[in-house]
Amino acid sequence: MKEIYLDHAATTRLDERVLQKMLPYFTETYGNANSQHAFGRAAQKAVDEARDKIATLIGAKPNEVYFTSGGTESDNWALRGTCNSLKNKGRHVIMTKIEHAAMLSTAKELEKDGFEFTFVGVDKEGFVDLEELEKAIRKDTILICCMYANNEIGTIEPIEEVVKIAKDHGVLCFTDAVQAMGAIDIDVKKLNVDMMSFSAHKFNGPKGVGALYIKTGVPVARLISGGHQERTRRGGTTNVPGVVGFAEALKLTKETLGKDVEYVRSLRDRFIQRVTAEIPFARLNGPKDGNKRLPNNADFSFEYIEGESILFSLDLAGIAVSSGSACSSGSLEPSHVLLAIGVPEETAHGSIRFTFGKENTVEEVDYTVEKLKETVQRLRSMSPLYEGKE
Amino acid sequence: MYNEKVMEAFKNPQNVGEVENYDGLGKVGNAACGDIMQITIKVENDVITDAKFKTFGCAAAIATSSTATQMVIGMTLDEALKLTNKQVVEYLEGLPPQKLHCSVLAEEAIKAAIEDYRNKKAGIHAKDKEPEYV
Numbered sequence: 001m002k003e004i005y006l007d008h009a010a011t012t013r014l015d016e017r018v019l020q021k022m023l024p025y026f027t028e029t030y031g032n033a034n035s036q037h038a039f040g041r042a043a044q045k046a047v048d049e050a051r052d053k054i055a056t057l058i059g060a061k062p063n064e065v066y067f068t069s070g071g072t073e074s075d076n077w078a079l080r081g082t083c084n085s086l087k088n089k090g091r092h093v094i095m096t097k098i099e100h101a102a103m104l105s106t107a108k109e110l111e112k113d114g115f116e117f118t119f120v121g122v123d124k125e126g127f128v129d130l131e132e133l134e135k136a137i138r139k140d141t142i143l144i145c146c147m148y149a150n151n152e153i154g155t156i157e158p159i160e161e162v163v164k165i166a167k168d169h170g171v172l173c174f175t176d177a178v179q180a181m182g183a184i185d186i187d188v189k190k191l192n193v194d195m196m197s198f199s200a201h202k203f204n205g206p207k208g209v210g211a212l213y214i215k216t217g218v219p220v221a222r223l224i225s226g227g228h229q230e231r232t233r234r235g236g237t238t239n240v241p242g243v244v245g246f247a248e249a250l251k252l253t254k255e256t257l258g259k260d261v262e263y264v265r266s267l268r269d270r271f272i273q274r275v276t277a278e279i280p281f282a283r284l285n286g287p288k289d290g291n292k293r294l295p296n297n298a299d300f301s302f303e304y305i306e307g308e309s310i311l312f313s314l315d316l317a318g319i320a321v322s323s324g325s326a327c328s329s330g331s332l333e334p335s336h337v338l339l340a341i342g343v344p345e346e347t348a349h350g351s352i353r354f355t356f357g358k359e360n361t362v363e364e365v366d367y368t369v370e371k372l373k374e375t376v377q378r379l380r381s382m383s384p385l386y387e388g389k390e
Numbered sequence: 391m392y393n394e395k396v397m398e399a400f401k402n403p404q405n406v407g408e409v410e411n412y413d414g415l416g417k418v419g420n421a422a423c424g425d426i427m428q429i430t431i432k433v434e435n436d437v438i439t440d441a442k443f444k445t446f447g448c449a450a451a452i453a454t455s456s457t458a459t460q461m462v463i464g465m466t467l468d469e470a471l472k473l474t475n476k477q478v479v480e481y482l483e484g485l486p487p488q489k490l491h492c493s494v495l496a497e498e499a500i501k502a503a504i505e506d507y508r509n510k511k512a513g514i515h516a517k518d519k520e521p522e523y524v
Contacts, residue, residue, distance in 0.1 A: 306424055308448035309400070312392075316401060334424070346421035382406050382452065384428040384444040385421060 002318035004364045008202075008296050009151055009179060009355035010322055014245070015204040021248040022206065025241035033238045034229060043240045050247035057250050058196075059187035060213050066230045067243050070210035071178035073223070074197030075102035077212055077234070078174045081220035082143045082195075083115050086172075090140030091115045096128045096157075097340040098150055100176055104336070124341050125287045126155030130165065137169045144173045148180035148196075152324060152337040152353055153286030154297025156184070163193050172218060178202055178210075182253050183261060183294050194218045200242070205249030209242030260358045265295035267356045267365050272298050274369045279376055281389070285338060285351065294355075299324070301343060301351045304386040305379040310352050313375040319368050324351035346385075392449060395483045399453035404460050405442045412442075414510070416502025419495050425451050429459060429499040433507055438462050438470055443499070450489035457481050458496035467504050473497060 005013075025046060031039030033047045048062075055062040068074045083093065093110070095103060097119045107117045118136040121129050128146055137144075146162040149155065159175055166173035174195040177186060182203030188196055195218060199210040214220055214233075226235015253260075269290055275282050281303040287293040302310060307323035314321055324335035333339075334348035343351070354368070380386040392400070412430035419426040425447040432440035441463050443455035457478050462470040475493035479485050485493060 304446065306447050306451070309452060312397070312400060312449045316397075346424070349421075349424040382403070382444055383446045384417065384426055385446045387444075 004319045004368060006354045007320045007322050008357035011201045012204045012357055014206055015249060015252060018205055018245045018248045022241040022245040025244050033240055046240055046244050047238050050243040053247040054250055057254050059189040064213055064216055066212045066214060066234055068210050068212055069208055071197055071199035072102040074210050074212040075176055076106050077223040078195045079103060079106050081223055083110055084221035085219040086142040090142040092138050092141045093143045094118045094120060094136045094141060095145035096120050098122055098337045099147055100151060103145060122340055126150055126153050126341050128157050130161055134165050141171050144171050146175055148175045148177040149294050151179045152335060153299045154293035155286050156292055163191055185257060188213050200246035200249055203249055203253045206242050206245040209239050209246050261295045264356050264358055267360055268296060268298050271365050275300060279373055296356045298354045301347045302376050303347055303350060304383045305350050307349055307351050309379055310375055314371060317371040319371060322353045324348060391486050393483055396453045399456050400449040403452055403456035407442045409440050409442045414503040414507030416499040416506055418498045418502055425495055427455050427495045427499040429503045431503045436467050438465055450485055450492040454478050454493045454496040458500055462500055470500055471504055473500055
């Protein structure tokens with residue numbers, strides 16, 4: 001059977017060259033980077049080099065890059081850490097309605113601790129409403145959070161403008177760049193953002209490692225108490241092979257970024273063009289302008305059928321995708337992102353995200369379109385909602 | 391997450407469609423929640439001689455609809471009314487906990503179809519009822 005992986009926003013395959021860089025740090029240079037002896041110093045050297053490399057690649061200073069366990073921890077840290085350190089200054093935070101669950105769940109918990117949140121809406125393509133965002137700023141606002149690009153519908157947010165609004169009002173600004181890194185050339189200095197989160201496995205790096213960029217002077221209380229790692233701001237033994245792999249993956253990604261993005265975009269565009277032309281009642285979610293959405297992302301709602309049954313039908317044909325349907329997540333609510341852009345609930349249930357990668361081929365795209373056509377037709381023939389729509 | 395029996399029922403569902411000149415129709419669920427099940431039945435001498443389904447829903451919803459129609463064909467109406475979601479789940483050798491509501495819908499759709507048949511027979515014209523919220 002074919003094996004076609006179209007879920008690159010969920011995770012990506014570790015690059016073989018990254019693996020080779022990581023391997024010695026499991027068995028040869030296995031010291032604890034915090035130890036003072038030669039084993040430890042060798043590990044520390046690797047960590048320092050990884051940090052320097054990453055800092056250079058994103059335009060930061062090395063001491064502004066803090067290693068974490070990944071995107072979720074970085075998001076949690078930025079939000080909770082800022083709230084904890086600035087609670088005497090204010091208790092109001094602004095974020096978009098389409099942030100990742102790592103942000104929204106943390107916000108829910110912080111609400112119980114007495115913090116107030118304003119969730120700013122987005123338009124029907126997922127772009128944050130800048131006017132609403134600016135109006136939401138109050139005297140006690142301590143942080144504005146806006147993701148760089150959305151993980152479900154691929155919308156690339158006008159992040160420069162969000163940062164500018166935050167700066168104009170003297171408010172700190174955080175952006176979750178987990179999906180953007182690897183698709184967009186990011187320079188934190190140029191962007192002038194205060195904090196940014198990353199995750200290595202989204203760009204062919206290892207899972208379980210990421211970073212939070214914290215601009216010098218930004219007061220973020222620590223989330224994980226422990227030893228003196230990460231300049232005492234984040235406890236826990238450093239994942240040495242992980243950070244080495246992270247740095248190598250980012251380096252390789254940046255080296256071929258333009259070429260890879262162009263290729264992945266061409267696959268994605270071919271897919272969108274064929275699905276739109278060949279499958280009736282298929283609605284593209286997110287920006288119509290391909291340059292304003294992540295180059296790997298295509299998200300469709302197929303009316304009159306349900307997403308999980310599409311997902312498993314494609315799975316049976318060897319194609320891996322993900323769904324914004326409630327049935328996939330175990331809750332009854334469909335994706336908060338699709339609801340925020342105004343997709344009706346019943347249509348949101350029939351949504352599938354296809355995210356392409358540089359390993360995919362044109363043949364795979366065409367095979368997927370054919371299988372998708374069969375699947376949609378088969379499920380619609382079973383659907384009581386489709387009667388009379390043919 | 392699904393066992394092989396459920397995946398098989400999803401892959402090759404039985405009794406898809408609508409019984410021609412059906413005697414009873416049951417439609418339950420709610421599109422906003424992501425599940426609508428419609429079951430039609432043919433009844434002769436108080437025995438269900440045919441049953442078909444149409445479902446908008448997840449793999450479990452399709453599998454349980456198919457299974458419920460298979461189970462009730464050949465049953466008397468009273469027997470079919472006693473069909474429980476638990477029996478449907480047992481037939482499928484288990485469902486993930488978050489999918490148990492699909493089997494409840496299947497049970498309810500069968501009951502609604504029988505009720506529709508009995509109402510018609512008693513001369514009560516089935517109203518254009520909105521699907522029940524579950």
